[in-house]
Amino acid sequence: MTEPPTTDAAPRDDFPADATAALVQRARAGDVAAFNQLVLQHQDAAYSLALRFLGSPPAAEDVTQEAFIRAYRGIAKFEGERFRAWLLSIVANAARDELRRQRRRPQRSLDAARDDPDQPALDPPDSGPSPETSALTGELRGQLEAALRELPEDWRMVVLLSDVHGLAYDEIAAATGVPVGTVKSRLSRARGRLRDLLRGVREPAGLPGRLEDRR
Amino acid sequence: MRWWIARRTHDAAQPEEADATDLLLSAYLDDDLAPAERDAFERRLSDDARLRSDLAGLREVVASLGNLEELRAPRAFTIAAEDARPPRGFSRLELGVRVGALAAAAAFVLAVGVDLQRGGSNERTAGDTVAVRSAAESTSSEYSAPAAPAAGGGNSAGVATAPERSLTPPTDTAAPASAPAVVPTTFVTQPTAAAATTTPASSAQRQQDQPSTPTPSPIASRTPGGANSTSTTTSALQGAAAPTTTPAVAAAASVTSAAAPALAPVLTATATPTPPRPTPTPTPPAPPKADAATPAAVQGSGSGSTQVAPALPADSITSTPVAEERVAAPSIAPSTGSLGAGIGTDSPSGRVIVPAPAANDDWGQAAVRVSVTSHEGIDSVRASEFGLGALALGLGGLTGWFWYLRRREAAANV
Incomplete structure (x- = not known):
């Protein structure tokens, strides 16, 4: 029995490589508008990774925004071909930093908040x-x-x-x-x-x- | 027990085996196996139904994960140019640490430089004020100065030097019977021309207040004598009587003794033989009588530090503790004259200063000052140096840590 190894996890980088490379070059030159086009192309992937890793939409939003800021500051050093992989690695780092930050911060007890009538009802992440x-x-x-x-x-x-x-x-x-x-x-x-x-x-x-x- | 061990071994082996199988299955799914390994694994698959089931489940997981749709971002994460600008300068904490490190380093360098400019020794310069206490007040001291083993080589002023000694406080042992006769430290405050700044009035008043009976110094009594120290002090006193001594140098002759620990009380003892002619200093009215058979001895307070002066007339010794006086340290600059070379051996813990008499003083006017100065201040200076150094190192380390974090963050961003 011979089953060919197959993986259905296809890369989601559906954008033309040439167009992405051109935007990256412009962004490296300091073109914020070009970088923002890259942001719009990849923000869903970045947000998905952050949310699935953290499980909290607000934290995922913060991490995604932080990752794009980091990416813009470091894009001058980006010399690879896969911008998406590079961007997701930044998201992964930012998400892990956020997770460490959450562990250091004292977490508010949901039970305590529920018992406090003055506090607004918490909307726990799904x-x-x-x-x-x-x-x-x-x-x-x-x-x-x-x-x-x-x-x-x-x-x-x-x-x-x-x-x-x-x-x-x-x-x-x-x-x-x-x-x-x-x-x-x-x-x-x-x-x-x-x-x-x-x-x-x-x-x-x-x-x-x-x-x-x-x- | 054997059953428990066997069960533990079995339980521990199962996950490892399962992990190895999953690793093989995962590599097979990702086409990460070498051809030979893949062939062998496929042969194993054909024979093992459980393995095929596991592979099917793993393939379903991978396919399902690949089919997960991307979540839509709740908003646009576009950035503004001003937001994307890297922060300039340092944070407040980082800036404070850097400035603090620089300040600490500068202070450390300054302190070391000043210390080196002073000769890198424990010398006190003229004008420094040293606290002086009487030997009688230092009876509770457990510390003592070591002996001065040899006379200051060739120094006509007889400045004795003492080698560095252990800082270990000596035990309170009685003087051996064979030790030279020890005269109680009978001292009189004798403000000489350059050595002491004790006011005559206070000295005289103090002498009147003090009992005239010489009190044996406990320090001296527990100090064993030695031939070296005896000759040393004798030489010192003879040198002090040298007529060629200039006034400036008179106070410069010093015997520096090693030894007393840093916290040793300051001891200054001045033994003044009866001056044959009047001096500016009021002579104590009733000098105490001393044992005529006992030579005047100036005791460095310490084991083996007996410094015995030549025999003096018994009635020539007066005693007055110079309690709580502050006197100006004599000039010990080596360039002050022929006796200036008689700077005592530097000691980390104390020194004995034997100033020579003025040029017009004869032996009878020679004032022998034995001063064991505390190095408490010096130690505090050095402690501050070390403290500053440690502070500089710590702040430098923090700065390096900040630098490392910034580099790491920059690397992680890229």
């Missing part, structure tokens, strides 16, 4: 359906989004960059600051964990997934 709830709805996307949030942060970032945004191993390694071997290891573990999570959702009372076998 954490999405739990795997069990997703199983009931049967929506693959929701299951996958929920399973992504169950992953460790390092694994989540790698699998997002690889399978969602289509970055190569070396690009992920450059973006995350880890060796390529670590990228491969994290990617395989993340995929295996997602498979087990999804399998557990789909077969809650049936055959246990491999994750349950391991524990």
Whole structure:
């Protein structure tokens, strides 16, 4: 039995390479308008990566804006060909910085806010359906989004960059600051964990997934 | 127990095996296997239904992730030119750290430079004021000056030098029986021409207030004597009587003794033989009697630091502690004359100053000042130098850390 290895995670960089390169050149020369065209081209991808990694729309907005500012300040040093991968690596760094910042900051208790009548009602970020709830709805996307949030942060970032945004191993390694071997290891573990999570959702009372076998 | 160990081993091995399989499956999906590895893996796939199931699940995950649509950004993230301009200058904290580092470094260099300009030693220059206490007040001192082993080489003023000694405070041991006879430190405040600035009135009044009975100095009594120190002081006193001594140099003859720790009390003892002719200083009215058989001894307060002066008439020794006086340190500039070379050996902890008499003084007017000056001030100066140095290093390290963070941030941005 021979199954050709296939991946459906195609790169989302649908913009013409020549047009992007021209905009990059103008942006490197200090043309803010040209850079803003690049922003408009790639802001959805940048925001998606930030939101899926952080899980919080306000934080994702901040991170995306911060990433574009960083990108403009550092575009003079950009010499690669894949602007999208370079931009997403900046988003990844900004998102990880934001996550570290959130950990350092004392978090406000939702229960305390709920008990305080003077405080406005908090609008917690949509954490999405739990795997069990997703199983009931049967929506693959929701299951996958929920399973992504169950992953460790390092694994989540790698699998997002690889399978969602289509970055190569070396690009992920450059973006995350880890060796390529670590990228491969994290990617395989993340995929295996997602498979087990999804399998557990789909077969809650049936055959246990491999994750349950391991524990 | 064996069952527990076996179970733990089994549980630990399972994830590793599963991870290895997933790593192989993931690499196969990404076409990251070498041809030989891929062939071997495909043969294994054909035989293992569980492996095929795992591969199918993994392929579904990867395909599903690839089909996730991009989320639409809630707003445009375009930037303005002024917002994108990199921040100029430093943050307040960074600027403060840099300025502080520069100031600390400048202060450190200044302090070291001043110290080096002073000769890099513990010398005090003329005009410095040293606190003086009487030997009687320093009886509680546990510290002592070491012996001056040899006379100041060839110095006619007899300036004795002492080698550096251990700073360890000596134990309170009694003087050996064989030690030279020790005269109680019978001192009189004798403001000589250049050595002391004690006011005569206060000195005389103090002498009247003090009991006339000589009090053996506990420091001296616990100080073992030594031949070297004896000869040293003798030489010093003889040199002090040299008629060629100039007034300027008279106060310059000093014996610097190693030793007393930094916190040793300041001790100044002046033994003045009975002056044969009047001096500007009022002579104490009732000099105490001393043992005639005992030579006048000037004790450096310390083990082995006995400095015995030549035998003097017993009635020529007066004693008055010079309590809480502040006297101007004698000039010890080496260039002041032939005796100027008699600067004592530099000591990290103290020195004994034996000023020579004025030129017109004879031996009887020789005032021997034994001064163990505290280096508390000097130590504090050096402590401040080290403190400034440490501060400079710390601030420099912070500056370097800021620099590293900026570089790292710049690298991460690109």
